[in-house]
Amino acid sequence: MPLATPHAAAxxxxxxxxxxxxxxxxxxxxxxxxxxRPDTQLEALTLAVAADLPVLLWGEPGIGKTAALTQLAxxxxxxxxxxxxxxxxxxxxxxxxxxxxxxxxxxxxxAPPDWAVRLARAGRGLLFLDxxxxxxxxxxxxxxxLVLERRVGALRLPPGVRIVAAANPxxxxxxxxxxxxxxxxxxxxxQWTHDHEVVVRGLxxxxxxxxxxxLDARRLPEAVDFARRAVCGLLAARPGLTHRLPTGEANRxxxxxxxxxxxxxxxxxxxxxxxxxxREVLSLLVRGAVGDGPGLELLxxxxxxxxxxxxxxxxxxxxxxxxxxxxxxxxALDAVVAAVRARPDESRWDAAWSLLANAVETGAPDLVVVPxxxxxxxxxxxxxxxxxxxxxxxxVSLSRRADIAATRSAAGGGGR
Amino acid sequence: MSAGQPGALDRGKLFAARLHAVRARPYLASALxxxxxxxxxxxxxxxxxxxxxxxxxxxxxxRTPVEELAGxxxxxxxxxxxxxxxxxxxxxxxxxLTGPGERLRMNIAADCEIxxxxxxxxxxxxxxxxxxxxxxxxxxxxxxxxxxxFRLGARTQEFAWLECGSGADGREREWDLGPDGAHGxxxxxxxxxxxxxxxxxxxxxxxxxxxxxxxAEEAFHPPQPWRExxxxxxxxxxxxxxxxxxxxxxxxARRSAGVPGAVLPSLRRRPxxxxxxxxxxxxxxxxxLGSALREVAAIARAVGGRRDxxxxxxxxxxxxxxxxxxRAEGIALAGGGGTDLRAGFTxxxxxxxxxxxxxxxxxxxxxxxDSRPPCRTVVGxxxxxxxxxxxxxxxxxxxxxARVVTIG
Numbered sequence: 001m002p003l004a005t006p007h008a009a010a011x012x013x014x015x016x017x018x019x020x021x022x023x024x025x026x027x028x029x030x031x032x033x034x035x036x037r038p039d040t041q042l043e044a045l046t047l048a049v050a051a052d053l054p055v056l057l058w059g060e061p062g063i064g065k066t067a068a069l070t071q072l073a074x075x076x077x078x079x080x081x082x083x084x085x086x087x088x089x090x091x092x093x094x095x096x097x098x099x100x101x102x103x104x105x106x107x108x109x110x111a112p113p114d115w116a117v118r119l120a121r122a123g124r125g126l127l128f129l130d131x132x133x134x135x136x137x138x139x140x141x142x143x144x145x146l147v148l149e150r151r152v153g154a155l156r157l158p159p160g161v162r163i164v165a166a167a168n169p170x171x172x173x174x175x176x177x178x179x180x181x182x183x184x185x186x187x188x189x190x191q192w193t194h195d196h197e198v199v200v201r202g203l204x205x206x207x208x209x210x211x212x213x214x215l216d217a218r219r220l221p222e223a224v225d226f227a228r229r230a231v232c233g234l235l236a237a238r239p240g241l242t243h244r245l246p247t248g249e250a251n252r253x254x255x256x257x258x259x260x261x262x263x264x265x266x267x268x269x270x271x272x273x274x275x276x277x278x279r280e281v282l283s284l285l286v287r288g289a290v291g292d293g294p295g296l297e298l299l300x301x302x303x304x305x306x307x308x309x310x311x312x313x314x315x316x317x318x319x320x321x322x323x324x325x326x327x328x329x330x331x332a333l334d335a336v337v338a339a340v341r342a343r344p345d346e347s348r349w350d351a352a353w354s355l356l357a358n359a360v361e362t363g364a365p366d367l368v369v370v371p372x373x374x375x376x377x378x379x380x381x382x383x384x385x386x387x388x389x390x391x392x393x394x395x396v397s398l399s400r401r402a403d404i405a406a407t408r409s410a411a412g413g414g415g416r
Numbered sequence: 417m418s419a420g421q422p423g424a425l426d427r428g429k430l431f432a433a434r435l436h437a438v439r440a441r442p443y444l445a446s447a448l449x450x451x452x453x454x455x456x457x458x459x460x461x462x463x464x465x466x467x468x469x470x471x472x473x474x475x476x477x478x479r480t481p482v483e484e485l486a487g488x489x490x491x492x493x494x495x496x497x498x499x500x501x502x503x504x505x506x507x508x509x510x511x512x513l514t515g516p517g518e519r520l521r522m523n524i525a526a527d528c529e530i531x532x533x534x535x536x537x538x539x540x541x542x543x544x545x546x547x548x549x550x551x552x553x554x555x556x557x558x559x560x561x562x563x564x565x566f567r568l569g570a571r572t573q574e575f576a577w578l579e580c581g582s583g584a585d586g587r588e589r590e591w592d593l594g595p596d597g598a599h600g601x602x603x604x605x606x607x608x609x610x611x612x613x614x615x616x617x618x619x620x621x622x623x624x625x626x627x628x629x630x631x632a633e634e635a636f637h638p639p640q641p642w643r644e645x646x647x648x649x650x651x652x653x654x655x656x657x658x659x660x661x662x663x664x665x666x667x668x669a670r671r672s673a674g675v676p677g678a679v680l681p682s683l684r685r686r687p688x689x690x691x692x693x694x695x696x697x698x699x700x701x702x703x704x705l706g707s708a709l710r711e712v713a714a715i716a717r718a719v720g721g722r723r724d725x726x727x728x729x730x731x732x733x734x735x736x737x738x739x740x741x742x743r744a745e746g747i748a749l750a751g752g753g754g755t756d757l758r759a760g761f762t763x764x765x766x767x768x769x770x771x772x773x774x775x776x777x778x779x780x781x782x783x784x785x786d787s788r789p790p791c792r793t794v795v796g797x798x799x800x801x802x803x804x805x806x807x808x809x810x811x812x813x814x815x816x817x818a819r820v821v822t823i824g
Contacts (some may be wrong), residue, residue, distance in 0.1 A: 252648075281602040292636045296611040303608060324599070326449035329608060366431040366438070367449050394428070401432035405482035406439060409540040 015078050023242075032202070034209035041192060042068055042210045043277060044284040048188045049126070049162050051216070051271045053145050053289075056179075057166040059192030061131075064199075065166050068192070069128045075212040078126040078162065081115055085143055086134040093142035095153020110153035117155065118290055124160030133167040148186055166192070173212040179253040181246055188264060189255045189288045212277035227269035231262055234301045241294045257290040265289045265298070275282055307332050310339035317354040326367055333359060341378055349378060350386045357391035365395045366402075417705035433485035440486065440538040443616045443624050446494045450609045463581025464492045465592045466501045467600030468609075471581060483540040490539060491530055492580060496640065497610055498623045498631060500526040500559060501586040501747060507560055508586070517568055524551075524575055525562035526584050532625045546575050556627065561707040565617040575585035610635060642796075643711055645821045649794045650690070650775060689725045693760035695778035696730045708777045708796055708823055727767060731760035757782040761789055777823075780814060788817040790794040795820045 010100050048055045049072060059065055066082065073080035091097070095110025112120075119125045129143055147165055150157040157163075165187075169292060179187075198208050212253065232242050235242050246256045255261065268285040279299065287295035307328060313320045323329045340352045352375055419470040430453060438445045451464070456471040463471045470492055477485065495501070504522040508514070514730060528548045532555035535541035548555045551566050566572065582588050593600065601609070617624045617632035624632070692712050713726060757778055762785075764774050771791055795818045814820045 049711065202446075278602075280602060283604045283607070296607060297615075299604065300608050300612055325601075325605075326451070327446040327612075330445075330449050364431055364434075364449075364453070365428075366435040369435055398428060398432045398435060401429070401482060402436035402486075404441065405432065405436045405486060406538065407438075408481070409436075409483035409486075410538060 013148045030366040032205045032207055034207050035201075036211055037198070037208035039210035040062060040278070040280045040284060043213050043281045044288070045164070045190055046072055046212050047074065047271045047275060047277065047281065048190070048268065048285060048288075049164060051267045052159075053163065053267065054187050055164045056132075056187040056189050057095075057164065058169050058189060059166065061168060063194040065192055066128070066130065069126065069164060071210060071212075072164075073126045075210075076126065076162070078124055079122065080126045080128060080302045081119055082128045082130060083115065084130050085139060086131040088135070088139060090136075090138040090142040093139065093146050093152060095155075112153040112155040116152040116157065119161055120155055120157055122159060123158045125162075127157070127161055127163045128176045129163065129165040131168075132165050144183060148183075158252055162215060181252070181256065184253050185258050185261055186258060188268070188285065191285060191288075213235060213272075213277055213281075215271070216276065219276070220270075223270040223273035226273050230269055230298065230305060231266045233305070234298050235262065237415050238297065241290075241297065244294070246291075251396075252314075255288055255291040255295075256279070257294040261290045303328065304331070307335065310335040313355055314339060314348055314351045317351045317358065320355060320358065322359055322362065324363070326364055329359065329363055332373070333368065337371045337378075340375065344378055344380065346380075346383045349375070349383060350388070353386045353392075354388040357388040360392055360395050365398050368392070369399045369402075370393045417699075422736050423474055425453075426477050427453065430477055430485065431473060433482045434489050436482060437486040437489040437539065439499055441490055443620065443628070444490060444493060444497075444597045444613060445620070446616075447497055447609055447613045448489060448603075450491055450601065451489075451493060451496075454593065459581070460579050462488050462492055463579055463589070463591075464496055464583030465581055465589070465600075465644060466496075466583050466586070467593070467595060467597070468496055468583070468606060469593060469597070469600060471591060480542070481540075484542045487535055487540050487542040487545070488588040490534055491527075491545070492583070494530040494534060495526060495580055495584040496606070497613060497635075498529065498559075499610075500529075500584050501582060503559060504584075504586040506804065507563060516587065519585040520575075520578065521563060521566075521568060521572075522559070522585040523578050523580055524566075524567045524572060525559045527578065527580065528553065528562045529557070529559045529627075533625045537625075540710060544574075546578065628774060642821055642823045646708075646711055646796055646823065649821050650773065673775070687725055688772040689769065690727070690773045690775060691764035691767065692726065693757060693764055693776045693778075695732045695757060695760075695776070695782065700791070705777065708798075712775050712777070712796075727771070729760050729764055731763075758785050761785050765789060765791075777817070784815045784818075788815075796823045797821065798823050 036161060045057070045068065050153050057065055069080060069082070085409060092113050095112055097108045098111050099108055100106055119127060129147065132143060135143065143165070146152055146157075149161050149163070150163070202208070241257055242262065243258050244256060246252060246254070265286055268289060271283065272282045272285060279302075282302075283295070283299055286298055289295070290298070307323065308320065310332070313322075313332070322332055336352055336355055340348050356372050356375065372395060434448055435684075438448055447552055451468055451470045454469050454471045456463075456473060459471045459473045461473055461476045465471070470489075480488070500522070504519070504526070507522070507739075508518065524546055527546045528551065531541075531545050531547045535545070548557070548562065551562075553562060553565055570641075582592055586593075614632040614635040617628055621629055677711075690712070694709065694710065696705070709728070757776055760776070761774065764771055773792050774789060774792065775794045775796065777796040777798075795814050795817075797814060797820055
C-alpha cells in the first residue's frame, strides 16, 4: 500500500472513523421507503386485537411477525413489549414465590417480573409473546394463563393491554408443543405467511405500508345487527355446527366450532363490518375462530344474505337488478321460483316470468333454463301464458340444442 | 342459432354446451355457472385463468360439436376446482422447477388427473384429450404423482400444443386479464364456490365418480403428512409430564442463589422410554414397517431419548422378539400369522422400568386391550383404503384412549 499523501480533504483513517464510515453505510442500508399496499393478514390481526380476543399467530421463524407487530402497535397507538417465551422460566410468568417472615400467616406472594409491573403501571400496551412453541411445557402452561386470564403472578394486567402470541407450526416445533382442543378453542388462529413479492421489493428498498382498518362509529349498531343475523341464521339452519369437537389427528390444535368460538366469531364479524373490511379479511378471521369447514359455511351463508330478497324481485321485476356472477344469479332465480312455489298466484307467476326474461337478456341464457322449467310446472289451470315467455325463446332453443347434444353423446362417440 | 358476424364467438353454442355439461354433471353446476366467458383469438382452444375466467377461441367453438364442448367445459372447470395452478406453483417451488417446459408438464399431469374419470356417462370425450394410459401410466392418481413419472419426450410430443391456461399450470399468459380485470373471482369467492361444490358432492355421494368424491372429501381437509403427525403425537406423548425436559420444584434452581428469599424451579430432564409394538402379521408389508420404524426411531432420538431407551417388539398372535433399538438397525421382524396386539401390549408393559410411551404400528386388524394402558399410547394405522384392496378391508375401531395417526 502506498503511503497516504497528505491531502486536506482526505479524512484520517483511524479506527474510530472506520466505525463512522460503517455507520454511514448502515444508514444508507436503512434508508428505505414505504409504499401503501393492502395487507389482508395484518388487517385481520388488527381487527382481532381490537376486538380483544386472544390471537395466536402460526408461522415459521423469520418471516416478519415482529415487524408486523411493530406496525400493529403503531396503528393502535400502543407501546410494544416483546417477551421471548423460550428464554424465560415458568416463574417469570406465574410469578416468583417470595418466602417472607411468616409464610404460614401471610402466605407466599408470587411476585411479577418487571415488564409486567411496567405494563400494569402504564395501563395500556401491546404484549407480544414470541416463540411460544419452543418453550418448555411448564413455561407454556404459565403463558397460557397469562394470555387467557391476563394474570402474571399476583398481578392482573389492565384491560388496556392487548396480548398476541406466536408459535411455530406443529410440523416444525421441535419439542412437543401442541394445543389441547379446549385451549385451541380460546384462540383466534391466524396463519402467518410471507409474500415473496413483498420481501423482494422490501429488500430492494421499498417496504409495504399497510393502511389499517378504522372502525366507523356510525356503523356500530348496524354491525352488531348484521353479525347476529349472520351467526344465528347459520346456526338455526345447521344446528350440528354449534359444537363439534375435532376428531382425528390432522385437525388437533386448530380452530373448531363451539358456543365460545361462535361468540368470538360474532364479535369478529361485527368488528369487520364496522371497519368495512373485505371478505378476504373476514374469511381469515372466521376460519381462524371456528375452523375451515364451519367458517366457509358461514361465508357461504353470508353470500346468500347478500342475494336480493326474492319478494323484492317479484314486487318489481322490471327494475330488479340481478347479481352479475352466474352462480349467484342462478341462486337468486332459484329463490324466486321457490318463493312462487311457496305462495302461488297468477300475478307472482307472471312477475317471475318477466324476471327470467330479464335475466336472459342481461346475462348468460343457459342458467335460466332450469328455473324456467321448474316455473312452467307451477302453472295452474286457467292462468294465461304471459307475453314475457316469448322473450325466453333464446333459452328454449339453447335447451333444445343441449338436448340434442345429450342424445348424441348418449348414443356414443358423438357426431363430428 | 346464428353465430352473428363471421369470426365472432358463438356464445349460443358455448352456453348450450354448458347447459349440457350442467345436466350431465349437476354437482358442478355452481362452478360452471361461476365462470365468466371471455372471447379471445389468441387461445388455441379454451383456457382458464386463476381468476375463474374462461377464454374461448371462436374458431375452436365453431369447429367443435356441442357435446365435445361440454366435455371441455367440465375439463376446464376441473382445473380450477382442483386448484391445479396453486398446486403447480407449490410443486414448482418445492422442486425448483422453472420454465415453460415444466409448466407444460404440469398441464399434462393435471389433464391426466382430470381425464381418467371425467368423461363418459353422458359426457363426450373431447378430441385429443390426454389420458394417463396414453403416457403409459396408471389411472386414478394425482397431478403430483404423475409429475414424478414422466418427462417430456416422444410420448408427449403430440400434446405439445396443449394449452389450458394459467388456471391449469400457474404460468401467466399474455392474454390473461389478470387480477384487476373485470369479472374475476377473489380468493374468498373462489373458496366459496369450491366449498359449495364439495359440499354438494359430499351430500349426494351417489352421483359423483370416485375421483370427485375423493376431491370433495379432501378439498378443505387435505390429508396431512403422516410423518409430521406421527412425530407430533410421539413427541407430545414423550414430553408429557414425568418425562422429557421440564421444570420441577423438586430441587431448587441454581439461579436461586441470586434471588434470596425466592424459590425457583430447575430444569430437569428425564429421557422418555418408548416401546414400539409392531404388527408383523401377514397383512403389513415390510416396506411400510421399515419406513414407520425409521420414523419412530428418528423421533425418539429427537425428543432426547437415548437409543437404548427404545424397545421394539414384533408381534402377530404372540410376541416374537424384544429388541432394544441400539442392537438392531435392521431389526429382524418375525411373525406372519394372524394378529393379536394385546400380547404385545402386555409384554411391553411388563418391562421394568415401564415405558412412557407405547407406539403401536398396525393395520388395525387386531383386538385391543380392554382397559387403557398406564402410559400414553400412539397408534400408527396403515391405511388400507387405497386402490389395492378396497373391498374386503374392514377397519377396526381404534381405542379412544390412543392417539391415532393414519400412515400412508
